Every structure is written in C-alpha cells, then in structure tokens.
Amino acid sequence: MTHEAGIPLGIxxxxxxxxxxxxxxxxxxxxxxxxxxxxxxxxxxxxxxxxITFDHEHVPTEHLRALEADGxxxxxxxxxxxxxxDKGVMRARxxxxxxxxxxxxxxxxxxxxxxxxxEIGGFPVVLKxxxxxxxxxxxxxxxxxxDAGDAFRxxxxxxxxxxxxxxxxxxxxxxxxxxxxxxxxxxxxxxQVDGVCDTVIAPAPGLxxxxxxxxxxxxxRIAGELGVVGxxxxxxxxxxxxxxxxxxxxxxxxNSGHWTQDGAVTSQFANHLRAVLDLPLGDPRPxxxxxxxxNVLGGAYPEMYPAYxxxxxxxxxxxxxxxxxxxxxxRKVGHVTTFGDDLDEVTxxxxxxxxxxxxxxxx
Amino acid sequence: MTHEAGIPLGIxxxxxxxxxxxxxxxxxxxxxxxxxxxxxxxxxxxxxxxxITFDHEHVPTEHLRALEADGxxxxxxxxxxxxxxDKGVMRARxxxxxxxxxxxxxxxxxxxxxxxxxEIGGFPVVLKxxxxxxxxxxxxxxxxxxDAGDAFRxxxxxxxxxxxxxxxxxxxxxxxxxxxxxxxxxxxxxxQVDGVCDTVIAPAPGLxxxxxxxxxxxxxRIAGELGVVGxxxxxxxxxxxxxxxxxxxxxxxxNSGHWTQDGAVTSQFANHLRAVLDLPLGDPRPxxxxxxxxNVLGGAYPEMYPAYxxxxxxxxxxxxxxxxxxxxxxRKVGHVTTFGDDLDEVTxxxxxxxxxxxxxxxx
Numbered sequence: 001m002t003h004e005a006g007i008p009l010g011i012x013x014x015x016x017x018x019x020x021x022x023x024x025x026x027x028x029x030x031x032x033x034x035x036x037x038x039x040x041x042x043x044x045x046x047x048x049x050x051x052i053t054f055d056h057e058h059v060p061t062e063h064l065r066a067l068e069a070d071g072x073x074x075x076x077x078x079x080x081x082x083x084x085x086d087k088g089v090m091r092a093r094x095x096x097x098x099x100x101x102x103x104x105x106x107x108x109x110x111x112x113x114x115x116x117x118x119e120i121g122g123f124p125v126v127l128k129x130x131x132x133x134x135x136x137x138x139x140x141x142x143x144x145x146x147d148a149g150d151a152f153r154x155x156x157x158x159x160x161x162x163x164x165x166x167x168x169x170x171x172x173x174x175x176x177x178x179x180x181x182x183x184x185x186x187x188x189x190x191x192q193v194d195g196v197c198d199t200v201i202a203p204a205p206g207l208x209x210x211x212x213x214x215x216x217x218x219x220x221r222i223a224g225e226l227g228v229v230g231x232x233x234x235x236x237x238x239x240x241x242x243x244x245x246x247x248x249x250x251x252x253x254x255n256s257g258h259w260t261q262d263g264a265v266t267s268q269f270a271n272h273l274r275a276v277l278d279l280p281l282g283d284p285r286p287x288x289x290x291x292x293x294x295n296v297l298g299g300a301y302p303e304m305y306p307a308y309x310x311x312x313x314x315x316x317x318x319x320x321x322x323x324x325x326x327x328x329x330x331r332k333v334g335h336v337t338t339f340g341d342d343l344d345e346v347t348x349x350x351x352x353x354x355x356x357x358x359x360x361x362x363x
Numbered sequence: 364m365t366h367e368a369g370i371p372l373g374i375x376x377x378x379x380x381x382x383x384x385x386x387x388x389x390x391x392x393x394x395x396x397x398x399x400x401x402x403x404x405x406x407x408x409x410x411x412x413x414x415i416t417f418d419h420e421h422v423p424t425e426h427l428r429a430l431e432a433d434g435x436x437x438x439x440x441x442x443x444x445x446x447x448x449d450k451g452v453m454r455a456r457x458x459x460x461x462x463x464x465x466x467x468x469x470x471x472x473x474x475x476x477x478x479x480x481x482e483i484g485g486f487p488v489v490l491k492x493x494x495x496x497x498x499x500x501x502x503x504x505x506x507x508x509x510d511a512g513d514a515f516r517x518x519x520x521x522x523x524x525x526x527x528x529x530x531x532x533x534x535x536x537x538x539x540x541x542x543x544x545x546x547x548x549x550x551x552x553x554x555q556v557d558g559v560c561d562t563v564i565a566p567a568p569g570l571x572x573x574x575x576x577x578x579x580x581x582x583x584r585i586a587g588e589l590g591v592v593g594x595x596x597x598x599x600x601x602x603x604x605x606x607x608x609x610x611x612x613x614x615x616x617x618n619s620g621h622w623t624q625d626g627a628v629t630s631q632f633a634n635h636l637r638a639v640l641d642l643p644l645g646d647p648r649p650x651x652x653x654x655x656x657x658n659v660l661g662g663a664y665p666e667m668y669p670a671y672x673x674x675x676x677x678x679x680x681x682x683x684x685x686x687x688x689x690x691x692x693x694r695k696v697g698h699v700t701t702f703g704d705d706l707d708e709v710t711x712x713x714x715x716x717x718x719x720x721x722x723x724x725x726x
Contacts (some may be wrong), residue, residue, distance in 0.1 A: 004672050007367040008624075010685035010697075027370050029392035183679075261371075265680050280676035287650060311641035316546075317628050334373075335398035 001261070001321070002055060002253060003028050005269035016045045023323040024055070029221060033096070039063045046072045053230060053276045057084045058132070075178070075229040075276045076251045083226055084251040087159050088130040097225055099218060100245050102237070106130075107160040110148040110220025116160040125252050126161040127151035139195065164245060166237035170204050171256035172219035175231050175271040175281055182223060183271065183284040184216040185264060190235065198331070199351065200293040201284060202259045207238070215244050216242050222249065231272040233257060255295065255332075260284070262319045262337040288339035294350040296334040298327040299359035311336070311353045318353050364624070364684070365418060365616060366391050368632035374640070379408045387418070387684040402426045408506045409435045416593060416639045417615050420447045421495070438541070438592040438639045439614045446589055447614040450522050451493040460588055463608050465600070469493075470523040473511040479523040489524040490514035502558065527608055529600035533567050533669060534619035535582035538594050538634040538644055545586060546634060546647040547579040548627060552621050553598065559695070562714065563656040565649060568706060570601070578607050585612070594635040596620060618658065618695075623647070625682045625700040626654025651702035657713040659697040661690040662722035674699070674716045681716050 003013050003024065016032050017025040025031045034041035036059045043066075046052055051073040056283035064078035083090040091104045103120050107127070117123045127148060129138040138156075141163065142148045151158045161195075169190045172304045176182040186203035204212070219234040235247040257268035266274075266282025274281050301307075304327055311318055315338075322334040334357070338349040355361045366376050366387065379395050380388040388394045397404040399422045406429075409415055427441035439447075446453040448717050466483050470476045470490070480486045490511060492501040504526065505511045514521045533554060536548040550567035564684040567575070582597040596617030598610040620631035629637075629645025637644050664670075667690055674681055679702075685697040697720070701712040718724045 001370070003390075004367055004370040007364070008682070008684040012389060012687075025392075027366075027392060029388075029390060029394070031392065182555060272409050274675070279672065281679065282675070283679040285680075309643065312637070312645070316644065316646040317648075319371070321371040324373050324375075 002053075002269045003005075003260075004272065005261075005267055006273050009270065009273060009279075011273055012313045014045070014049055016042070021326075023325050026324045029247055037063075039066055042067060043070065046070070051075055051276055053272070054081075057081060057251065061085055077229065079295045080226045080228045081251055084249045086130050087128055087133075087248070088157055090249055091159060093224070093226070094246055097220065097221070100243060102126075102164045102245055102247070104159055104161040107148075107158050109152060110145045113142065113148040113160055114145050120162045123349065124163050125164050127265055128159045128161065129154055129156040130159050131156055137195075151245050164237045164247075165240045166245075168204075168238050169247070170207070170215060170236040170238050170244065171200070171254070172215040172234045172236060173231065173254065173260075173268060174216070174219040174223050174234070175268070175275050175276040175284070176192040176220075176223040176228050176279045178229050178278045178279060180224070181281050183266075183281045184220055185257065185260060185268070185284045186286055187212045187236075188256055188259065196297070196332070197255045197295055199295075199347070199354075200256050200259050201343070201347065202263055202291045204291075207311075208242075211238065211242070211244055218244070218246065222246075230275045231257065231268050255335075258321070258335050259291045259293040261321065263287055263339050289341050290343045290346045291339040292339060292343075292346045292350040293335055293337045294354035295332050296322075296336060296354050297359045298329050298331040298333050299357075301327065301359050302327045304333070304357055306361070311356055315349055315353065318349065320353070364621075365416075365632045365636065368624075368630055369636055372636060372642075374636055374717060377408070377412055380420065386569070386688050391689045402429055403475075405430060406433065409433070414438055416635070420444060420614065424448055438593065440590065443589045443591045447492050447612045450491055450496075450611075451520055453612055454522060456589070457585070457589040457609055460511050460584070462585065463606060465489075465524045465527045465608050465610070467522055467524040470511075470521050470604070472515060473508045476505065476511040476523055477508050477569070477575055478565075480510075483525045485724075487526050489526050491522045491524065492519040493522050496520055500558075515717060516636050527600045527610075528603045530603050531567075532610070533570070533578060533598050533599040533601050533607065534563070534617070535578040535597045535599060536594065536617065536620040536623075537582040537586050537597070538631070538647070539591050540636050540638040541592050541641045542642060543587070544644050545651055546629075546644045547582055547583055548620065548623060548631070548647045549649055550575045550578045550599075551619055551622065559693070560618045560658055561661070562658075562710070563619050563622050563719075564706070564710065565626055565654045565656075567601075571605075574605070574607055575602065581607070581609065585609075593638045594620065594631050621698050622654045622656040622700055624684065626650055626656075626702050632714040639691075641723075652704050653706045653709045654700060654702040655706075655709045656698055656700045657717035658695050659685075659717050659720045661694040661696050662720075663692065664722050665690045667696070667720055670720045670722070674719055678712055678716065681712065683716070 013028050014030045015028040051144045061078045061082045117125050123143045127140045171190050173185040173189050188202040189204035193198040223232045233250040237245045253268045260267045321335040325333045336353040339344045340346045376391050377393045424441045424445045432686040480488050486506045490503045503514045532553045534553050535550050540544040549564040551563050552567035554562040586595045596613040600608045616631045623630045682700040688696045699716040701709045703709045
C-alpha cells in the first residue's frame with residue numbers, strides 16, 4: 001500500500017522481503033529477499049537507498065543504529081522507533097513526559113506479578129512481553145499467580161499493567177517530518193474482536209471535542225518529544241471515567257489509519273512517504289462525514305474470489321483492498337472501506353462485506 | 364496508473380514495454396521489454412496472461428486478431444479497438460449508426476481536398492491521417508490546396524473533416540464489461556492548448572442536462588454497438604448551435620478521465636480493470652461538486668523537484684501524479700488534481716500548480 005501511494009509521487013522502492021511470496025514483493029519491482037535480522041543483509045540492502053523506512057517494527061534496534069552510523073537515513077530513527085519496539089522503554093518514557101498511561105511496571109516473575117496486583121488494587125493484571133507482540137499475541141490477562149507463568153516462558157522481559165476499565169478504544173494518527181511539520185488525522189474508534197482490530201470508524205462517533213483535542217495533542221507531543229519521523233499511531237483507551245490513556249504506539253502506517261486511503265484528502269501512506277522524504281505534508285482532513293474500515297480476515301474457505309465478486313456487485317461504492325496474501329483462518333488478508341453521510345448505513349455496508357468475505361454470512 | 368489501481372484489487376501485471384525506462388516499467392515488477400509491432404514478441408508475452416489490455420492503441424489490429432485466434436482474451440478486442448485505431452473506420456461506423464459527427468470523407472490527394480472543401484461550403488478543412496495521430500500530431504488545418512500536401516506525405520490514408528464551430532470540447536467517459544454492464548462518468552469539459560489537453564473540469568460547467576444526457580447516451584451506445592470492453596472515452600464538440608458531435612474515440616483510460624482518480628468513487632483505471640476482468644463495475648459518481656485536472660507539461664527546466672516541493676507546501680490539498688518520465692519541453696510528465704465546492708478556486712489551484720511546475724510562473 002505504501003508502494004501504491006508512492007507511484008503518483010514518483011517514488012521508487014527497493015523492498016527487503018522475507019520471501020518472494022510476500023504481499024509487497026508481488027507488486028514492487030526491485031525486491032531483495034533476505035533476513036531483516038541480519039546486519040550484513042541490511043547493509044548490502046541499504047546501499048543506494050536514499051532513505052530506509054518500515055512496514056513493521058521488528059528490525060533490531062542495534063542494527064538500525066549501525067545503519068545510521070554508516071550514514072544511511074533511517075526514518076523513523078532507532079532512537080524514536082525503540083519506543084514502538086519495546087513497551088518497557090515506551091512506558092518509562094511516556095511516564096517521564098507526564099503522558100497518561102495505565103499503571104504499569106516491569107514484573108520479574110509470577111510472585112512479583114502478585115505484588116504488582118496488590119499495588120494496583122488486585123487482579124486481574126495484564127502482562128505483555130516488552131518486545132515481539134502484536135494482534136493480541138504476547139499479551140495475557142491473568143487472574144492469579146498460576147496464570148502468570150506463560151508470560152515468562154519466552155525469556156523476554158515482562159511488563160505488568162492494570163486492566164483499564166474502558167468504554168472503547170481510540171487511535172490518534174499523526175505524521176511528523178524531519179523539519180518538524182506535523183499533521184493530525186481525526187481521532188478514530190477502533191473496535192477489537194479477540195485482540196484483533198475488526199472495525200475502525202472515522203471520526204470516533206460522539207467523542208467529546210475536548211477528549212478528541214487531548215488525544216491529538218498527546219499524539220503530536222509524543223511525535224515531537226520522541227523525534228518520530230513518519231506516521232505515528234497512538235492507540236488509546238477512552239476510560240469509563242472520561243480520560244484517554246495511551247495503550248500502544250506504532251511508527252508506520254497503521255491499521256487504524258487504513259480508512260485514510262479512501263476517506264482522507266491525503267492517505268497515511270502518502271503522508272508517511274512525504275514525511276520520510278522531508279516533503280511538505282498533505283491535508284489530513286476527511287472527505288466524507290463518515291468513513292468505516294473493516295478488516296477482512298481469512299475464513300474457512302481458502303478461495304475468496306466468488307465472495308469478492310458478490311460484494312463488488314452488491315455495493316458498487318465499496319472500496320476493496322486485498323493484500324495478495326494466501327487466505328488462512330483469522331489472517332488479515334485485506335480490508336474494505338465505505339464512506340457516506342449516514343453512519344449506520346456506512347457501518348452496515350463495511351461490516352456486511354467483511355463478514356461475507358470471511359464466510360460468516362451468506363446473503 | 365493502471366498498476367496502481369490494480370494493487371488493491373489484487374491484480375498482477377505483466378507489462379510489455381518498449382524500453383526498461385518506460386514510466387510503467389519503473390513500477391511494475393514483471394516487465395518484458397519488446398516491440399509491440401512484432402507478432403512473435405506479442406505471442407511470447409501473452410503466454411500465461413489471463414487477459415491482454417492496453418495503455419495505447421498502436422498495437423497492429425492484425426496482430427491482435429492473431430492473438431485472439433490463439434485463444435488469448437484481448438480486451439477491448441480488435442473488432443472494437445480498430446475504431447480507436449483508424450479514424451476512417453470509426454467515421455464510417457459511427458455514421459452508419461446515425462451518431463452525429465462532423466461532415467467528413469476520405470480524401471485522396473490535395474485536388475480531392477479542394478473538391479471536399481467545395482462539398483462542405485469551402486475551406487478551412489481539417490485533415491487527419493487515419494492512423495497514428497495523437498495530441499495534435501497527424502492533424503492539419505488547411506486553407507488551400509497547397510496547404511494540403513503535408514498530410515499526404517506519410518502515405519497513410521487521409522480523412523477530411525469540416526472544421527466545427529464549437530463552443531468547447533467535452534468528453535463522455537464510459538466503461539463496459541464483457542457481459543454488458545456499463546457505467547457513465549459525468550461529462551467533462553476538456554480545454555486544449557496547441558492541440559494538447561490542458562485542463563479538464565468535472566462536471567462540464569453549465570452543460571445543459573439534455574446535452575449531458577445525450578453525450579452519455581451516445582457514449583454508452585457506441586460502447587454497446589462496437590462491443591467495447593473496458594474504458595471508452597468519447598471526445599466531443601459542443602457546437603455553437605447547441606449540438607454534440609463526436610470528435611475522437613479512445614479505448615483505454617484516457618486523459619479526460621484522470622480526474623476520476625481523486626474525484627470519483629471509482630477511478631477510470633479501476634473500472635477499466637474491473638471491466639477487462641469481467642468483475643462488477645464500481646460507482647462512477649463524483650466525490651466533490653467540482654474536480655479539476657491540469658496536465659503538467661515539461662518546461663524549460665529539466666529539474667522539476669524544487670517546483671514540486673513548492674506546490675506541495677503551498678497547497679496541502681493538491682493531488683500530484685507524476686509519471687516518472689524525463690522532463691522534455693511540452694511532454695506530459697504528470698498531472699495535478701484539485702477538488703472542492705468552488706469552481707473558480709478549484710480551477711485556480713490546479714492551474715497554478717501546473718503552470719508553476721512547468722515554469723510558466725514563479726510565485
């Protein structure tokens with residue numbers, strides 16, 4: 001999707017891909033297949049690149065520092081990116097900045113989890129490995145010392161957090177360029193099912209203007225303080241008592257910003273590229289009163305084509321974005337977007353298409 | 364741009380390109396470099412393609428018939444495409460269908476041009492080679508027998524046409540699929556400078572509803588009668604006496620439809636692909652009251668990058684589409700699009716950016 005956004009800007013890509021079957025490798029014309037965890041591979045890849053950016057945050061921080069030391073512009077830089085890679089570093093830094101977060105601390109073993117639970121008023125406690133988790137992986141909701149064992153099995157440091165009583169999840173997406181220009185997209189509501197983002201509604205319905213402003217300001221402040229270059233997604237909890245707390249950070253185009261491809265004047269992908277290349281940023285404003293994005297997850301049927309035809313025929317205004325991935329149950333293989341004036345109608349259309357493509361409904 | 368539109372649809376391309384430097388060859392990942400006039404090249408290229416389509420109409424009709432005979436789906440097929448390749452065939456067919464065209468006939472030599480001028484009430488006469496012309500090339504406005512010599516020099520049959528007294532030029536863009544589904548985009552005004560499209564305004568300002576409907580119906584009828592599959596652009600004259608006459612046909616995404624990338628629910632590129640693959644067509648409706656597209660022509664300065672930065676900074680809502688072509692004076696190297704509620708403002712923004720990028724203005 002970043003390549004797609006780069007075409008009209010005249011931007012050429014070289015892609016480092018795990019495998020030739022990677023979704024991006026199917027559409028980019030200069031593909032290097034290699035392991036992003038290997039510094040020699042990264043160094044050879046980086047030769048001749050004007051700038052390096054990412055579509056995930058798993059490249060080891062120390063390798064990115066080595067590339068930077070070689071004189072390769074890495075955007076976002078490792079000094080910023082580490083806050084999206086390591087939840088322990090992120091929580092410590094945000095707390096030092098006075099940004100509201102769930103109560104948290106690093107926990108060392110199950111007995112320490114019990115002590116942490118006592119500190120915050122009792123179980124349940126959320127445990128997260130500080131690195132490597134996503135889409136609900138590397139996250140445990142535990143109610144006892146016995147429950148806590150799994151989180152420590154990987155040998156990765158573990159962060160304990162209070163379970164926040166939240167009304168809903170929000171995301172504040174902002175983009176910042178090296179010279180400090182920044183734009184903020186409307187704050188969105190992100191609905192999760194089984195730890196995976198299911199539906200994003202832009203803007204978040206009924207969000208109090210002061211909370212919306214606070215969420216945008218928080219995201220812009222984090223981007224500035226951490227020196228983020230490119231797209232920053234700040235995932236937030238809107239608490240039952242009317243606060244916004246930071247949940248996670250992502251420093252790349254993010255699922256909560258996919259709606260911008262069809263719903264904003266400038267997409268998150270275009271603005272990420274504009275930021276990474278230090279071009280002036282584009283207008284982040286929405287193009288319709290409501291835009292809804294629904295993720296398409298793989299269902300029981302590996303062949304999605306007949307469903308794809310049905311959805312296109314049923315709703316000519318539906319925007320379909322398939323990733324060219326093989327269908328596996330529960331895997332994100334695409335998303336759909338709808339936009340219009342009536343929130344219920346726009347939501348129903350997006351949910352219908354996503355559910356039909358997954359095989360959850362057949363009419 | 365067709366590749367760009369194909370990415371979200373999950374469509375993979377193989378590109379036959381004249382040179383590795385071709386704009387499309389820079390972004391597509393499966394490129395065959397070869398001569399589209401060579402049947403053996405075309406046959407080798409076509410192996411393994413599900414369907415063949417075009418971004419120009421210069422592939423020889425007989426080669427396309429040979430591919431069709433080999434069982435390769437060619438869309439639009441040669442039986443339709445010949446009407447966009449050969450202006451003589453096009454005029455004869457449209458006339459037989461009763462579609463209003465400028466008065467015309469094939470002329471054999473300068474003396475015959477004089478006879479044709481007499482038949483239509485005198486000079487000037489427009490001469491066009493029946494094949495190979497575009498952007499004002501292969502077209503002559505002649506006022507005498509002596510003037511007429513140039514048109515016959517290439518040895519290609521020449522069509523004579525009356526010079527139409529027109530208020531303005533319009534274009535009706537429609538898309539038709541193999542099973543006969545069709546959609547019509549709003550009729551646009553196309554402003555030409557020196558025979559090259561300069562600005563397109565969607566929808567055509569102040570166009571009488573009955574002329575708009577007539578233009579759309581004419582385009583849909585031509586698409587149906589000729590068996591067009593894919594995008595059909597019908598370039599029209601709106602005459603001073605209130606008629607619409609067909610000027611040219613193009614059977615591919617067309618400059619007069621570039622506005623749809625940013626201005627319509629479904630772009631001409633996406634709908635061309637949907638048609639060519641016999642997928643249900645997408646909604647052609649406009650997303651804003653006014654969308655204006657201005658072509659970016661190369662100017663005196665080969666380096667356009669500083670101007671590009673200036674335009675992005677000046678107008679964050681400007682949509683820039685660069686083609687990755689080397690800049691040469693007068694060459695179409697990109698286009699810009701603006702949209703909004705106020706026609707004058709939207710037009711001024713697009714014209715400013717195009718003129719600035721060309722180096723015609725410096726503030």
